[in-house]
Amino acid sequence: MTEIVLYGHPDSGHACKVALALSLAGLPHRTVWVDIWADPSTRPAEFLAVSPLAEVPVLVIDGTPYFQSGAILMQIAERFGVLGGDTAEGTARGRSILMWEANRIGMCLPQLKQAKVDNMEGWDPAVIAWLKMRYGVDSANFAKLLGDKPFLHGDQPGFGDCQVWGYVQWVREAGVEPTEVMQGWIDRMRALPGMKTPAEFFPN
Ligand SMILES: N[C@@H](CCC(=O)N[C@@H](CS)C(=O)NCC(=O)O)C(=O)O
Structure with a gap:
């Protein structure tokens, strides 16, 4: 085994x-x-x-x-x-979501969360404003990627959903609000049996 x-x-x-x-x-x-x-x-x-x-x-x-x-x-x-790795289509979808997350929403939420933990000490307000501006773009793009499906991989969650969950699970802890679309996805993710x-x- x-x-x-x-x-x-x-x-x-x-x-x-x-x-x-x-x-x-x-x-x-x-x-x-x-x-x-x-x-x-x-x-x-x-x-x-x-x-x-x-x-x-x-x-x-x-x-x-x-x-x-x-x-x-x-x-x-x-x-x-x-988690999508069983088909060429699912694998391609997951890879694209991975790259988007790593370059975008996964490059502002962790930093914003840490800034809150640090009580903003040592964080330039201009950097925080820039990260929040990026989050605004990323949260709008999240809705485009999700489309009318329940998960980023479609009807079932895939490895791309897992990637995005990493820090979107703490969106409020990062000091920003989820969009309505994002909140719906968060609720569905939280309800998964695993x-x-x-x-x-x-x-x-
Ligand atoms: N790009 C890496 C990031 C890994 C990372 O930053 N890990 C942090 C925790 S989130 C860590 O181990 N920090 C401890 C350290 O760097 O000493 C990944 O996606 O795995």
């Missing part, structure tokens, strides 16, 4: 998206909680041995480590033929 180990932390949306994909796909795995707020050099040796940048998430499948959340999602989808809270995905 395939052995799958996921290293992550509940504060990491990048790790949550991978945990969600494994859960939605029903792939048995073990999770290892890694303290992302500690000095990287103090993280467990077994983790540092598989994580080239000392970052989470890392997914180890039968002893082979994979890093970068989007690449991990593609690995899961294509290797196990799940959905869990970040702390449930990564118990310490």
Whole structure:
């Protein structure tokens, strides 16, 4: 049987998206909680041995480590033929959503969330305004990508939905409001049987 180990932390949306994909796909795995707020050099040796940048998430499948959340999602989808990875169309759709997320909405929500955690200390107001302006464009584009379907992959959620979930799950914690369309998608994602809270995905 395939052995799958996921290293992550509940504060990491990048790790949550991978945990969600494994859960939605029903792939048995073990999770290892890694303290992302500690000095990287103090993280467990077994983790540092598989994580080239000392970052989470890392997914180890039968002893082979994979890093970068989007690449991990593609690995899961294509290797196990799940979450859209079972068809050429679903795989292409997921890849496009991945690239959009990584360049756009996943490049403003994490920063806005962190700025709130830091009480804006050390954050230039002009940078916050720029990130919020980008979020405005991204949230409008989210609706275009969703179209009239319940999920970004269509009638069922795919690995692209998992990617976007990573930080859109915390849209309010980032200090911005979801659009009505986005809120509908968030509600449908939260209602999925495989959905869990970040702390449930990564118990310490
Ligand atoms: N682009 C990476 C981002 C990974 C990342 O930034 N991980 C953060 C948590 S969200 C981390 O491990 N931070 C701890 C550190 O850098 O020391 C991905 O998609 O996996």
